[in-house]
Amino acid sequence: xxxxxILNASGCLDALVAPGVARSLDAFVTKTVTxxxxxxxxxxxxxxxxAGMLNSIGLQNPGIEGFVRDHLPPLAELGVPIWVSVGGFxxxxxxxxxxxxxxxxxxxxVELNLSxxxxxxxxxxxxxxxxxxxxxxxKPLYAKLSPATWDIAETARAVADAGVDGLSLVxxxxxxxxxxxxxxxxxxxxxxxxxxxxxxxxxxxxxxxxAAAVDLTIVGMGGVxxxxxxxxxxxxxxxxxxxxxxxxxxxxxxxxxxxxLGVESIDRGFGSPAAIRGIARKEATSAVASxx
Amino acid sequence: MASDDLSLGGAGVRRERLAAVxxxxxxxxxxxxxxRGGLDPxxxxxxxxxxAPGRLLPRPMSLCLAPPGELAFLIDxxxxxxxxxxxxxVADAIHVLGPLGNGFDLSVTRPLLVGGGIGIAPLPYLSEAxxxxxxxxxxxxxxxxxxxxxxxxxxxxxxxxxxxxxxxEDPGDVLACGPEPMLEAIRNRAPGAQLASEAPMACGYGACxxxxxxxxxRYERLCVAGPVLSDSAGKD
Numbered sequence: 001x002x003x004x005x006i007l008n009a010s011g012c013l014d015a016l017v018a019p020g021v022a023r024s025l026d027a028f029v030t031k032t033v034t035x036x037x038x039x040x041x042x043x044x045x046x047x048x049x050x051a052g053m054l055n056s057i058g059l060q061n062p063g064i065e066g067f068v069r070d071h072l073p074p075l076a077e078l079g080v081p082i083w084v085s086v087g088g089f090x091x092x093x094x095x096x097x098x099x100x101x102x103x104x105x106x107x108x109x110v111e112l113n114l115s116x117x118x119x120x121x122x123x124x125x126x127x128x129x130x131x132x133x134x135x136x137x138x139k140p141l142y143a144k145l146s147p148a149t150w151d152i153a154e155t156a157r158a159v160a161d162a163g164v165d166g167l168s169l170v171x172x173x174x175x176x177x178x179x180x181x182x183x184x185x186x187x188x189x190x191x192x193x194x195x196x197x198x199x200x201x202x203x204x205x206x207x208x209x210x211a212a213a214v215d216l217t218i219v220g221m222g223g224v225x226x227x228x229x230x231x232x233x234x235x236x237x238x239x240x241x242x243x244x245x246x247x248x249x250x251x252x253x254x255x256x257x258x259x260x261l262g263v264e265s266i267d268r269g270f271g272s273p274a275a276i277r278g279i280a281r282k283e284a285t286s287a288v289a290s291x292x
Numbered sequence: 293m294a295s296d297d298l299s300l301g302g303a304g305v306r307r308e309r310l311a312a313v314x315x316x317x318x319x320x321x322x323x324x325x326x327x328r329g330g331l332d333p334x335x336x337x338x339x340x341x342x343x344a345p346g347r348l349l350p351r352p353m354s355l356c357l358a359p360p361g362e363l364a365f366l367i368d369x370x371x372x373x374x375x376x377x378x379x380x381x382v383a384d385a386i387h388v389l390g391p392l393g394n395g396f397d398l399s400v401t402r403p404l405l406v407g408g409g410i411g412i413a414p415l416p417y418l419s420e421a422x423x424x425x426x427x428x429x430x431x432x433x434x435x436x437x438x439x440x441x442x443x444x445x446x447x448x449x450x451x452x453x454x455x456x457x458x459x460x461e462d463p464g465d466v467l468a469c470g471p472e473p474m475l476e477a478i479r480n481r482a483p484g485a486q487l488a489s490e491a492p493m494a495c496g497y498g499a500c501x502x503x504x505x506x507x508x509x510r511y512e513r514l515c516v517a518g519p520v521l522s523d524s525a526g527k528d
Binding site: 011012013014017018020021031039040043044045046048051052053055057060196197245247248249250251252 | 300307341343347348349350373387389491492494495497498499500501502503504505510511516
């Protein structure tokens with residue numbers, strides 16, 4: 001992976017409707033694909049809040065067979081590495097989808113959505129799901145984790161032991177907003193996944209914790225909207241950042257964030273963003289050492 | 293800021309920062325005129341995503357008028373985002389993305405425009421493109437009905453009368469925009485009508501899957517499939 005690559009967060013871009021935006025990324029991550037087609041949740045599906053937004057899309061997707069047949073061939077022609085996000089409701093779901101993708105040359109990487117807040121969760125742990133996926137594919141495997149856990153480093157170590165190659169940190173976190181008139185939930189499915197600027201410090205803490213806990217490549221995401229944000233995630237230990245909510249208001253964000261990150265790096269005396277990776281913790285360590 | 297050609301499916305979709313030229317009150321609504329910049333006004337019924345100052349997400353607005361060098365939007369200040377847009381002062385600049393979605397099919401022989409409330413927004417530009425066909429407009433109150441001034445010559449009713457009461461026996465090619473009950477009534481009276489629907493949108497270009505409407509038992513993104521849907525593609 002190139003120094004601080006820029007990806008999209010799964011579910012935040014349709015490369016077939018917006019190919020120009022997809023081509024401006026270092027890799028395109030698909031919307032989560034499940035074994036069977038899903039219509040998704042009833043509208044309203046999103047609501048803006050004071051410091052972010054809630055969504056409850058509900059993994060609307062054509063199912064793995066429809067995806068491989070109808071979506072993957074045109075995606076392969078974009079000229080951008082394709083990461084396929086995989087979801088399911090049991091370990092066998094993850095294994096069956098990964099096995100089908102293992103045969104697809106166009107798939108560069110598989111990202112396991114282990115943490116969608118908008119559907120029922122699989123009964124197995126993240127590590128068990130990762131283990132099942134690992135047994136089904138030799139493709140590079142990333143585990144997308146939820147920030148809604150007391151000790152994300154523990155989950156990171158468990159999925160690392162299960163054989164994943166990287167971490168996508170983090171998914172949205174469950175939230176609720178009420179309609180000001182009716183005082184009923186504003187979303188069709190009541191609760192949804194919270195994203196945007198308010199998620200950024202939470203995501204940054206997750207990257208920070210996991211970078212210290214495991215030796216895995218990390219894609220940082222959660223409210224990244226500028227080069228400065230990407231710089232923070234890089235300094236906390238991420239090798240790449242993914243853009244989510246910002247793509248809704250600014251489809252040109254990938255090129256902008258990349259350019260801003262370059263300027264931010266040079267302004268701080270670093271030749272490239274790669275030199276900044278993990279520096280937050282290194283600086284902290286040296287500061288303690290000098291104090292002693 | 294330089295404009296960006298974003299290849300968002302449709303050709304000529306751009307995002308630019310545009311300055312407000314004027315902001316006029318029209319009844320309870322605001323007609324916001326922006327400089328056009330390098331943006332294409334598109335086909336009547338298409339929409340633009342307007343940055344709402346201070347808010348996270350832009351707001352979808354269909355184009356109301358396209359005078360030379362300008363893009364004009366009719367905005368109903370119903371929430372924080374639309375109020376921020378109505379409060380723009382002359383020379384304030386916002387990011388605008390568009391034109392987006394599918395507009396009206398203009399190859400009609402006997403057009404009749406029907407609008408309800410803020411749903412009249414795309415009709416002035418549509419009327420201009422069709423050479424000023426007959427128009428029927430319905431509003432909640434006399435004050436809302438002041439917006440009929442944007443469509444000279446239109447027949448206007450105010451509640452409790454409904455705009456669909458004015459539909460002739462053989463309405464011809466109906467092109468309509470308004471609240472869902474109005475569109476539903478038109479579906480029953482004018483099979484084959486072109487109906488512009490409305491839904492909250494976070495992105496406007498197919499990315500978020502937030503604006504789905506039910507079409508033939510499936511959830512389809514209104515920003516991609518619409519906002520203008522033919523009656524045959526309408527709700528069951």
